Amino acid sequence: MDIINPSGKQVLRVSTEFCGRELTLEVNRVGFRSTASVLVSYGDTVVLGSVVVGKKPVVQDFFPLTIDYEEKFYAAGKISGSKFIKREGKPADEAVLVGRLIDRPIRPLFPKGYRQEVQVVTTVLSMDPGFRPDMVAMIAASTALMLSGTPFDGPIAGVRVGRLNGEFKAFLSPEEREQSIMDLVVACKDGKVMMVEAGAKEVPEAMIIEAMHWAVKNVQPVLDLQRELAEKVGVEAQEYELVLPDVEIQRVVDAWCAQHLGDKVRGNVLERQKAIDTLKAEMNAEFAPQLGEGATEEEKIADYTERLQGEYEQAFDLAIHKEVRRGIIEDGVRPDGRKLTEVRPLSSQVGILPRVHGSSLFTRGLTQAMNIVTLAPLSFAQVVDTMEVTDGKRRYMHHYNAPSWTVGECGRIGAPGRREIGHGYLAERALTPVLPDEEEFPYAIRSVTEIMSQNGSTSMAATCSSCMALMDAGVPIKRPVSGVAMGLMMDGDKPYVLTDLMDAEDFAGDMDFKVTGTTEGVTALQMDMKVHGLPVEVLEQAIEQSHEGRMFILEHMLSVIPEPRAEISEYAPRIEKIIVNPEKIGAIIGKGGEMINKITSETGAMVDIEDSGLVTVSGENEAIDKAVEWIKGLVEEPEVGKIYDGTVAAIKDFGAFVTILPGIDGMLHVSQISDKRIENVKDVLKEGQKVRVKLVAIDDRGRLSLSMRGIEQ
Secondary structure (H helix, E strand, O other): OOOEOOOOOEOEEEEEEEOOEEEEEEEOOOOOOOOEEEEEEEOOEEEEEEEEEEEEEOOOOOOOEEEEEEOOHHHHOOOOOOOOOOOOOOOOHHHHHHHHHHHHHHHHHOOOOEOEEEEEEEEEEEOOOOOOOHHHHHHHHHHHHHHHOOOOOOOOEEEEEEEEOOEEEEOOOHHHHHHOOEEEEEEEEOOEEEEEEEEEEEEOHHHHHHHHHHHHHHOHHHHHHHHHHHHHHOOOOOOOOEOOOOHHHHHHHHHHHHHHOHHHHOOOHHHHHHHHHHHHHHHHHHHHHHOOOOOOHHHHHHHHHHHHHHHHHHHHHHHHHHHHHHHHHHHOOOOOOOOOOOOOOEEEEEOOOOOOOEEEEEEEOOEEEEEEEEEEOHHHOEEEOOOOOOOEEEOEEEEEEOOHHHHOOOOOOOOOOHHHHHHHHHHHHHHHHHOOOOOOOOOEEEEEEEEEEOOOOHHHHHHHHHHHHHHHOOOOOOOOOEEEEEEEEEEOOEEEEEEOOOHHHHHHOOEEEEEEEOOOOEEEEEEEEOOOOEOHHHHHHHHHHHHHHHHHHHHHHHHHOOOOOOOOOOOOOOEEEEEOOHHHHHHHHOHHHHHHHHHHHHHOOEEEEOOOOEEEEEOOHHHHHHHHHHHHHHHOOOOOOOEEEEEEEEEEOOEEEEEEEOOEEEEEEHHHOOOOOOOOHHHOOOOOOEEEEEEEEEOOOOOEEEEOOOOOO
8 A cells, every 4th residue: 555654745666677686766755854865775775865955055165065874783683792882873984984985976966156055864774784785875865866956967876896707796795795806886977987996906907997887887777767766756956056256256367367377386386386375465466456446455455355265265266276277288287397197206215213113204296194004913903893794803904194284274183084084994995905814924903194294195195105114014915005196187078187196186177086006906996076977988098097107106115115024023012823723712712711811821921813713822922932832732633653741631440541632632551551561550550640652543533542662751
């Protein structure tokens, strides 16, 4: 039966087949007081997308759009594993990253100057464990915006693509994601790409391009479905006003700048900024007297200054951006005088901080990143407790900090924002594929990038500095990773691709994207469009050009530190590893943890045990040696032909049982006690006696036969 909501509207549903499952969009069941709400169902995953639009424009110089992704533990049938907090609170980094993932393709599709406050919230109500729900949330956000009446130039849809057995596949299971050589998210709009983000196991650039084509083709039914629903609902467009620069002011400022810019705003970045500040002061001096006729000079200056802070300043900045574009497109010259494919000057150092485990300083132009690596036992790995992950751990953590002083501004120092979390994750993702396995290098690794100066592409500086600091710390990475940020300016259908993007070009450009990788292939990728989508063919040219830039930067890095140091820092903790049979883990732990607590308390060493059978021991050298010897004794497997120092556990008429290893007894037959005949075992042995025995055989039932004959006691 049809459900009628309180406003008298019928529930409407539309469905389509999408990547092997049915996708359903439904409105008018919930969310009656939001501007627009939609329930999106895919498999057993259900996501609510809601939009609320403010009543009046906000008086500020940016579009107040917020997009949040809400994880609910109940959606996965879980209660938070936190000992103290069971209610959802501050979003986990993973949820913040998904929110950014949804935001990036949506934000550029609103008109410039739109100032209505828009809040988009996607809430996961039910989660199918067979795939991640983030792309369903992206569809929910886009659909809700399509129904809101805002000037959103959608729809968009995203798909997360993996590659298994030589084929692309979407909505991979957790097991399939582990096996896939790539994890690529593509957001699309009618045959064009709006956003790309990828992690990959050194895959070739051509495979990334192929995956983009696959995604563009496969999301089209979802775009058509959103339009179908919007048409059935009969969406009414909301009235709005754009806050745009005054046309006459822009014309006047453009004319003035055309006569005064040119070579004055090219060259060294710091000198260029001084020149721009000087030009702005000259414009003030020239325009101020023309305003406020009949007023005093002080009143004229005050009037002009007030307007300059608004429309004149905006017009001047826009004129500077136009000049940057013009110089690149018409003259082939970038703001700092570089060629389109040229990387800024590079300089780097390693081992710059004496007491840390690894450090580096990477400088590219005015962008500078310091990285510090800290090594610790595996027990220091971060516990990941999210809606999607149960008992997960993050052994490698990259944290990124960029305080306001790095751009010459005053600002609040506090918890990292969404940008800092996103930049840190990109650099973390870039290095993860080349890290050694726990069995090879049993350490938890924390890498912290402290940005020292910003002028574009700090996330790629973080990647490069992190790689060098890891090598300085003696982490045996498989291959070094470098990264480069690229820019793009479109002149009609002709693309101008820029290697090593700087701030001025980013502000004036149409796309920025970052590529990281080794000599063997790509490890991470992030693309953001500032236009309403780009064909894959344009992105292909940009990715191809990025390879040359990556290799140039990698060559510089290897000139500073060609390979990981052979030894870790003397200040890093020493860790010894033991690989044991997983069935023997219980012997190390003991009943109620009695044995492992005894080992740690009596030796002073720290012992960590993984389910795989990897045991790591850390601490002072003597403590480690004692603990390792103790553990080996607990898990050692009996070996035929080996002589053991055993203890008589029980005496029988036919012989004695001797404990040769913890929990392992062997049978010492009376005939094997001595070369002489023994009438009574108790005449020569007693319980608790220490004896040396040789393991002579293990039968097919696992029973051990021992002998004392010919062995000096």
